[in-house]
Amino acid sequence: MNPDETLLAVDGLGITFVNGNTRVEATSDIGFAIAPGERVGIVGESGCGKTITGLSLLGLLPPATTIVAGTAMFEGENLIGLPMSRMRHVRGRKISMIFQEPMSALDPVFTIGQQIGETIRTHFSATKAEARERAVAALESVGIPSPERVHDSYPHQLSGGMRQRAMIAIALVCEPRLLIADEPTTALDVTIQAQIIDLLLAQSARSGTALLFITHDLGVVAETCTRMLTMYAGEIVEDAPVDSALVRPRHPYTSGLLRSLPRLSARGAVLPSIAGRVPDLRDMPRGCRFAERCGHRRAECAQAQVLEEADGHRVRCWRQSELVLPGALTEREAAA
Amino acid sequence: MSGAIVTVEDLRIHFPTQDRRETVKAVDGISFSVQPGETFGVIGESGSGKSTLGRAVVCLLKPTGGRVLHGDIDPYALPAAALRQRRRAFQIIFQDPNASLNPRMSMLDSIREPLDIAGGGSRAERDAIALEMLERVGLSADFAGRYPHELSGGQKQRINIARVLTVRPRLIVCDEVVAALDVSIRADILNLFADLQRDFGLTYLFITHDLGVVSHVSSRIAVMYLGRFMELGTAEDLAERPLHPYTQALLSAEPIPLPAAMRRDRRIILQGEIPSPTDPPSGCRFRTRCPYAQEICATSDPTWREAAPGRFVACHFAGDVTGHPVTNQPHKEAIA
Numbered sequence: 001m002n003p004d005e006t007l008l009a010v011d012g013l014g015i016t017f018v019n020g021n022t023r024v025e026a027t028s029d030i031g032f033a034i035a036p037g038e039r040v041g042i043v044g045e046s047g048c049g050k051t052i053t054g055l056s057l058l059g060l061l062p063p064a065t066t067i068v069a070g071t072a073m074f075e076g077e078n079l080i081g082l083p084m085s086r087m088r089h090v091r092g093r094k095i096s097m098i099f100q101e102p103m104s105a106l107d108p109v110f111t112i113g114q115q116i117g118e119t120i121r122t123h124f125s126a127t128k129a130e131a132r133e134r135a136v137a138a139l140e141s142v143g144i145p146s147p148e149r150v151h152d153s154y155p156h157q158l159s160g161g162m163r164q165r166a167m168i169a170i171a172l173v174c175e176p177r178l179l180i181a182d183e184p185t186t187a188l189d190v191t192i193q194a195q196i197i198d199l200l201l202a203q204s205a206r207s208g209t210a211l212l213f214i215t216h217d218l219g220v221v222a223e224t225c226t227r228m229l230t231m232y233a234g235e236i237v238e239d240a241p242v243d244s245a246l247v248r249p250r251h252p253y254t255s256g257l258l259r260s261l262p263r264l265s266a267r268g269a270v271l272p273s274i275a276g277r278v279p280d281l282r283d284m285p286r287g288c289r290f291a292e293r294c295g296h297r298r299a300e301c302a303q304a305q306v307l308e309e310a311d312g313h314r315v316r317c318w319r320q321s322e323l324v325l326p327g328a329l330t331e332r333e334a335a336a
Numbered sequence: 337m338s339g340a341i342v343t344v345e346d347l348r349i350h351f352p353t354q355d356r357r358e359t360v361k362a363v364d365g366i367s368f369s370v371q372p373g374e375t376f377g378v379i380g381e382s383g384s385g386k387s388t389l390g391r392a393v394v395c396l397l398k399p400t401g402g403r404v405l406h407g408d409i410d411p412y413a414l415p416a417a418a419l420r421q422r423r424r425a426f427q428i429i430f431q432d433p434n435a436s437l438n439p440r441m442s443m444l445d446s447i448r449e450p451l452d453i454a455g456g457g458s459r460a461e462r463d464a465i466a467l468e469m470l471e472r473v474g475l476s477a478d479f480a481g482r483y484p485h486e487l488s489g490g491q492k493q494r495i496n497i498a499r500v501l502t503v504r505p506r507l508i509v510c511d512e513v514v515a516a517l518d519v520s521i522r523a524d525i526l527n528l529f530a531d532l533q534r535d536f537g538l539t540y541l542f543i544t545h546d547l548g549v550v551s552h553v554s555s556r557i558a559v560m561y562l563g564r565f566m567e568l569g570t571a572e573d574l575a576e577r578p579l580h581p582y583t584q585a586l587l588s589a590e591p592i593p594l595p596a597a598m599r600r601d602r603r604i605i606l607q608g609e610i611p612s613p614t615d616p617p618s619g620c621r622f623r624t625r626c627p628y629a630q631e632i633c634a635t636s637d638p639t640w641r642e643a644a645p646g647r648f649v650a651c652h653f654a655g656d657v658t659g660h661p662v663t664n665q666p667h668k669e670a671i672a
Contacts, residue, residue, distance in 0.1 A: 045518035046489075159609055160382075189381035189545065191606045194589040198605060216518065219591030223599070243595035260523040261593065262552035267571060268530065271523035271552070277488065328593040 007177055007210050008034040008057075012070035013080070015052050019065065024281045026052060027234040030070070031307070036177065039204060039211040041221035041242065043257070044231035047278060050214045053231075054180045056080070057212075058097055059087050074178075093123040096171035100183035102163035106155040112139070112166045113151035116173055123174050138169040142199055161192040168199060175207045182214040197224055218258060218328065222246060230254045233278050233289040240313040246328040250315040253290045255325035264330055288317070296323055340369035341407065341507050341539050342393055342426075348401035349388050358614040362388040364563035365402070367640070370507065375533070375540040377554030377571065379547060379586070383610050385563040386543045390509040393541055395423040424454060427500035431512035433492035437484040443470070444480035447499045454503055469498040472535075473528060490521035497528065507539040514549060526553060547590045551575050556646075559583045562621040563613055565640065568648040579643055579654040582622045620651065628653055 013030035016023050027049035034040050042050045055061050056068050057079055072079040075094065077086065099105045107115060116135035120126055126134065132151070139147035142165040155163055164184060171179055181200065185193040201224060204211050213224050221228050221242060228245050230238040230253065238251040249255040256274040258264075265271050276293035279285055285292065287302040294301070300318045307314040310321060317323070326334075349363040362385040370376045380386040391397045392404055395411050403410050411422050430436050437446055448466040451457065457465075467477060473494040484492055493513060500508055510529070514522040526549065532538055544550050550557055551571050558568040559582060567580040578584045585604040592599055606625045611617055617624050623633040630652070638650045649655075 045520065161609055189610075190547070190589045191381065191585060192609065193591070194603060194605050197591070217591065218519070218593040222593040222595070223591045243597070246593055246595050257519055258593065260520050262523075262526070262548040263592070265552065267552060270527050270530070273523035273527065274520040329598075333594070333598060 005035050006033050007036045007038070007074065008212075009073045010057075010070070011073075013053065013056065013072060014069040015049070015056055015061065016067040016069070017065060018067060022282075023067075025234065025284070026281060027231075029306075030236055032229055032236065032239055034178065034210050034212060037204070037208045037210050038227065039201075039213065039225045041213045041215060041225035041228045042231060043215060043218060043221050043228060045216060045257075045278070048231040049234040050231050051182055054097065054182050054212065054214050057180065058091055058095060059084070060097075088122075092119045092171075092176070093174045094176050095178045095180065096174070096176045097180040097182065098164070098167045098171050098184050100186050102160065102167045102187075103155060105167055106163060108155055111152050111154055112158070112169075116151075116166075116170050119170055119173055134173065135169075138173040139166065142166075142169045142172075142203070143195070144169070161188055161195065164188060164192075164196055165199065168196070168203070172203055172207065172209065176209055178210045178212060179204070180212045180214070183216070184213075185220060186215070186217070193220075200224065218246075218261065222328075230257070233284065234281070235289060235316060236307060236314075237290065237316045238313060239307065240315075244312060247334075249325050249327050250310075250313045250320045250323070251290075251317050252294045252296050252323065252325060255327065256293075258328040259326060261328065264328065339371065340405075341372045342541070343369040343405040343408075344389075344393070344402070345405070346402035347389070347392060347399055347404060349385075349392055349397055350400040353614060360613050361563050361616060362613060363392065364613075364616070366560075366563075366565055367402075368558060368565065368568060370539060370541060372506070372539055373533075373537060374555045375542050375553050377542045377544070377550040377557040378560055379544060379550045379557060380560035381545060381610055383562070383613065384560040385613070386560050387511055389560070390428060390511045390541060390543045393507075394426045394428045394509050395419065396428070424450075424503050425506040426509070427503065427505040427507070428509040428511060429493075429496050429500060429513050431515050433489055433496055433516065434484065436496050437492055439484050441483075442480065443475075443482050443484075443487075443495050446495060447502060450499055450503045465502055466498070469501045470495075472501065472532070473498045474524075488521075489517055490525060493517065493525055494528065497525075497532070501532070501536070504536070505538070507541065509541045509543065511543045512545070513542075515544065515546065522549070529553065547586065559586065562610060562616050564621060564650065565648070566622060566650055567654075569646065573647060579647070579649045580622075580651050581626050581628055581653075585625075585627075622651075 011031045014028040015026045017026055030053055044050045057072050059082060068080050070080060113135050116138055117131040120131045120134055136147045136151050139150055144150050144165050185196050188196060215221055225242050228240060228242045229236050232253045238254045245254060249258060259272045262271060274293055279289055287304055291297045291301040296319055305316055305318055307316050345367050347363055347366045351360045351362060353360060378386050392399060406422060406426060411419050414422060444466055447469055448462050451462040451465060470479060475494055514525050517525060542553055554571045557571050557574045559566045561582050566582045578587055585606050588604045608625050611624055619635050620633040620638050623629040632652055638652045640648055640650045643649045643654060
């Protein structure tokens with residue numbers, strides 16, 4: 001990839017949790033790149049490492065109990081191990097993050113306005129009046145009715161959807177180059193989720209902010225992202241354009257996830273599922289981590305493999321060139 | 337309807353607010369019946385009153401008005417002991433598999449507990465039933481001595497299913513039973529529910545916010561909004577020909593994992609949020625967010641009418657509206 005077109009280049013990112021003498025490698029060899037304005041989704045089930053990957057980029061993992069290896073190059077700086085004095089200029093200004101539960105991400109004892117103002121005044125020299133004007137404008141831009149009133153409200157006075165809008169206003173007030181959104185719509189109702197997705201897409205288009213969208217919901221990824229990284233047991237197993245991954249996934253795990261969705265099965269029919277469980281972090285197989293649950297397992301799967309590129313997909317599977325796996329289409333849709 | 341396992345007649349469940357000045361009308365005039373062996377789905381957003389409805393059906397909440405009949409018996413007309421006996425056949429499983437298990441009880445003890453309370457049989461007989469149910473939900477006898485923290489979310493939900501089965505219920509209210517589970521585990525649990533329904537002749541009241549799940553498992557679906565049913569019909573009818581504007585909006589808001597070119601290009605983005613159940617809007621409760629709302633909707637409460645055999649709807653314009661509201665934003669153009 002042309003370095004001019006890369007906003008963030010993550011390479012060999014691995015996160016190890018340390019507890020006394022025990023070490024647990026939670027993710028390893030995470031590598032991907034995001035272009036300016038690009039919308040990339042990370043999908044995977046609980047415990048696959050998608051959230052800590054997002055947190056590690058902003059230095060938000062507790063340093064006493066985590067070791068982060070690898071690099072994440074952003075505007076000529078490595079975010080991994082970046083001194084706190086530098087990181088402060090990145091957080092909120094260049095890269096922002098929003099979370100699943102806006103109530104726990106907002107400070108309950110400050111008004112929404114104070115919390116937006118804090119971000120503005122950290123990164124720009126602004127008087128209180130200027131900060132207020134900008135904060136109200138930011139609240140208005142995320143579709144909050146009566147932004148003046150919300151500016152002076154406390155988080156508990158707002159609904160879940162309004163809180164998430166306020167979080168987005170805080171995250172985007174400095175027009176960052178990258179927004180990391182960790183399950184931002186999971187706690188919301190489907191009609192409110194649709195509003196928030198539209199808002200994120202519109203804001204991303206308006207300010208050219210790239211999105212790293214962490215979610216377990218394949219429908220949300222399909223509607224928000226152009227590229228999708230599938231994670232399993234601490235590794236990226238597939239990195240592909242969303243539409244292509246949905247139609248013809250190259251990794252058996254991506255395919256298994258898509259096939260287990262109820263919409264693909266006739267009403268009341270048995271849903272395909274992925275047998276078995278994710279391996280224990282403390283006892284990770286040396287070879288393919290999905291092999292134990294994979295219907296396409298062969299002898300070679302006992303050996304570790306790397307992400308290999310073919311047809312625009314980067315895939316961690318020995319058999320990717322020979323397997324033709326079903327995606328998220330029903331038979332009728334696939335035939336059309 | 338005769339032969340129904342549960343009949344709900346103009347059910348109302350109201351709660352006073354904390355300061356006792358207002359009344360939350362969580363369920364406010366609902367009538368339906370559930371036939372033996374069917375899966376009756378209830379879909380709605382948070383605050384719609386769907387969980388309150390589920391609790392009322394299993395006599396965990398006493399109706400403020402109207403009544404719930406188990407068969408043709410009003411359980412609240414019975415003496416307390418007979419009520420306890422009676423409602424044993426009507427069980428409920430909740431969303432959070434952790435919260436419903438005592439962390440200090442072994443799995444065998446948890447599963448046997450309902451039988452211990454019901455009385456009857458020796459301890460050895462009750463243990464035997466508990467072990468049988470453990471096996472029936474797909475867990476080996478090894479699990480009997482384990483504690484909740486040793487189990488995954490999916491396994492804990494299996495334990496919760498096993499423990500209600502011990503008392504041989506006729507109907508189980510499933511309140512968001514798969515919402516906390518990962519996609520691949522969800523498929524397994526939904527398959528298990530289907531198996532058990534066949535083997536034990538169970539009837540389900542399946543409460544969820546997930547359209548994909550509800551339309552896969554249900555024979556009939558009711559759409560709930562602000563304490564009322566908006567629409568009721570077979571799963572096929574509802575998914576393919578939704579009559580109520582709220583149903584249409586819900587269906588269109590569901591993110592679908594399909595490539596952009598294959599997704600429906602029109603989404604109905606509802607404005608605003610669900611109003612407070614202490615002060616529902618006059619007339620039709622959905623009118624404040626309805627893209628078709630007219631004057632009559634504010635002045636007159638639409639009647640719950642049978643639009644076609646077995647197909648009920650509460651909307652002045654149901655059948656005239658087709659899912660093409662004027663306020664509609666073309667989704668894909670918005671992000672281009």
